[in-house]
Amino acid sequence: RMRGCQWQLPRAPASARPSSAAPSAARAAADGMDTHAPLSAALSSGPEVVVERRRWLVLAVLVWIGFNQGIAWMTFSASAAQLRELLDGTSISDAEVNLLLNWGPIMYLIAVWPFLARMSSRGPEAVHECALVAGILVFLGCSLRLVGFLPGAVQPRLWLHLGQICIGLAGPVSASIAPAFAAVWFPAEERTLATSLIWTCQSVAPSLGFAIALPTKTGAGLMAIMLGEAASSLAALAFWLVACPKLPRHAPSSSAAAHRAACGDGGAGAGLASQLSELLAAMRRNRFWLLAVCGGTSVGAFQCWSASLSVLFAHSPFPAIGDDDMGKLLGLVSNGGTFFGTLAAAPLADRFFRRRFKRFLIIIGVLQVALLAAFSAAVPDKHGNAALPIGALGSVVVLTVASLLFGLGAPVCFELGAELTFPAHEGVSSSAYSFTVNAGGFVLIAVLSAGGSALTGAVSCALMAVVVGLCLVMLLFVPETYPRLSLDSELFDEGCAAVR
Numbered sequence: 001r002m003r004g005c006q007w008q009l010p011r012a013p014a015s016a017r018p019s020s021a022a023p024s025a026a027r028a029a030a031d032g033m034d035t036h037a038p039l040s041a042a043l044s045s046g047p048e049v050v051v052e053r054r055r056w057l058v059l060a061v062l063v064w065i066g067f068n069q070g071i072a073w074m075t076f077s078a079s080a081a082q083l084r085e086l087l088d089g090t091s092i093s094d095a096e097v098n099l100l101l102n103w104g105p106i107m108y109l110i111a112v113w114p115f116l117a118r119m120s121s122r123g124p125e126a127v128h129e130c131a132l133v134a135g136i137l138v139f140l141g142c143s144l145r146l147v148g149f150l151p152g153a154v155q156p157r158l159w160l161h162l163g164q165i166c167i168g169l170a171g172p173v174s175a176s177i178a179p180a181f182a183a184v185w186f187p188a189e190e191r192t193l194a195t196s197l198i199w200t201c202q203s204v205a206p207s208l209g210f211a212i213a214l215p216t217k218t219g220a221g222l223m224a225i226m227l228g229e230a231a232s233s234l235a236a237l238a239f240w241l242v243a244c245p246k247l248p249r250h251a252p253s254s255s256a257a258a259h260r261a262a263c264g265d266g267g268a269g270a271g272l273a274s275q276l277s278e279l280l281a282a283m284r285r286n287r288f289w290l291l292a293v294c295g296g297t298s299v300g301a302f303q304c305w306s307a308s309l310s311v312l313f314a315h316s317p318f319p320a321i322g323d324d325d326m327g328k329l330l331g332l333v334s335n336g337g338t339f340f341g342t343l344a345a346a347p348l349a350d351r352f353f354r355r356r357f358k359r360f361l362i363i364i365g366v367l368q369v370a371l372l373a374a375f376s377a378a379v380p381d382k383h384g385n386a387a388l389p390i391g392a393l394g395s396v397v398v399l400t401v402a403s404l405l406f407g408l409g410a411p412v413c414f415e416l417g418a419e420l421t422f423p424a425h426e427g428v429s430s431s432a433y434s435f436t437v438n439a440g441g442f443v444l445i446a447v448l449s450a451g452g453s454a455l456t457g458a459v460s461c462a463l464m465a466v467v468v469g470l471c472l473v474m475l476l477f478v479p480e481t482y483p484r485l486s487l488d489s490e491l492f493d494e495g496c497a498a499v500r
Contacts, residue, residue, distance in 0.1 A: 341407020
């Protein structure tokens with residue numbers, strides 16, 4: 001029926017409508033969830049579930065903040081020569097330029113835990129606060145980088161490092177916040193889509209950064225990019241403060257309503273001791289730690305491997321493609337494939353594999369191993385011989401499809417982790433998972449550095465296939481339960497939903 005600007009599903013009178021508490025609790029128990037008092041109270045009280053249209057605006061601004069962080073993070077890696085010109089002869093080594101980039105993952109491993117603690121202690125309201133802190137850090141970092149170039153300023157390189165550290169600390173905005181934000185603002189059937197859209201910042205933002213840097217040939221052009229990044233981060237921060245409320249007026253799902261009830265409708269939640277206890281319990285629940293390790297390691301290793309393709313394929317093994325173009329081409333298709341895979345994750349997983357996320361991950365894991373092995377076999381050796389002679393075009397197509405599959409997997413891992421750890425806050429599972437993503441990347445970087453010239457493009461790809469294969473074996477031992485979806489599905493089936 002229509003009521004003002006609200007559309008509401010037909011709803012039976014309260015006396016005629018069956019109580020949702022008993023069946024929801026029963027289904028939750030059948031799905032392996034530890035029911036507790038706040039959850040039962042929220043369900044028995046029959047909360048009004050409303051899906052607000054402005055959720056898309058709030059999502060767009062959050063993605064904007066994530067894009068600002070991702071583009072600013074890799075500014076100097078894409079314009080190293082212009083940075084040296086801007087520093088006016090001040091020597092800066094390649095190692096220091098790489099450090100400006102590596103502050104991102106280094107600071108992420110530190111920042112993810114305060115973000116987790118905040119989300120655990122403040123409940124749903126903390127999602128807005130964490131995004132606000134991330135927006136402030138990105139703007140602060142972009143501004144600090146400019147300080148060193150003001151008239152009379154000294155130590156410009158120091159200001160660059162301080163700025164990059166602040167930008168790196170904002171990293172969780174596009175990873176660990178994603179499932180928690182989706183749970184606060186989106187109904188069950190749209191959560192995977194919202195998580196996927198936020199996760200696209202991980203692949204698209206660096207690609208956009210490189211695209212912006214391509215026409216930049218001078219130090220003045222790099223300064224214009226830095227000014228633009230500062231202006232964009234300030235605009236996104238202003239929009240977040242003005243246009244994005246801390247919480248929707250009503251919960252979009254029954255599981256979100258349960259979290260709001262447990263935290264006093266968004267107020268303060270558990271203390272530090274309870275947070276630690278909740279984290280440890282969530283890691284043990286349904287062997288979630290296995291999913292975090294196998295899913296995070298494979299995704300993180302692939303992200304860092306694809307980012308190193310320009311170095312691993314510095315000398316093109318294909319005569320038809322020049323040395324300067326091979327690495328750029330592979331980097332482009334790997335990032336592009338990951339992006340489109342991330343966008344396709346929600347419609348594929350929610351439509352064809354709902355309550356079967358583990359099966360979905362196993363299928364794409366098998367295909368990933370096969371495609372990575374095929375790509376490794378297709379790369380010619382120094383004599384021009386290849387075990388799988390499909391040529392340069394065939395190899396690029398294989399890598400593109402493999403990258404698309406990696407894009408498909410990450411959002412589904414986030415959502416399955418939230419199901420396995422429910423009723424713990426979604427920020428707990430996403431923070432642990434995103435931590436292993438970065439840790440897996442660090443391990444691969446260390447292996448590539450230790451291997452040196454022995455790890456050619458083909459050998460490193462074979463190594464990636466082995467890593468994904470081991471992670472796939474671990475995934476087989478992860479149980480599959482969907483207590484959060486069970487609760488939300490019951491409420492939807494009873495017609496207790498509204499859209500405003």
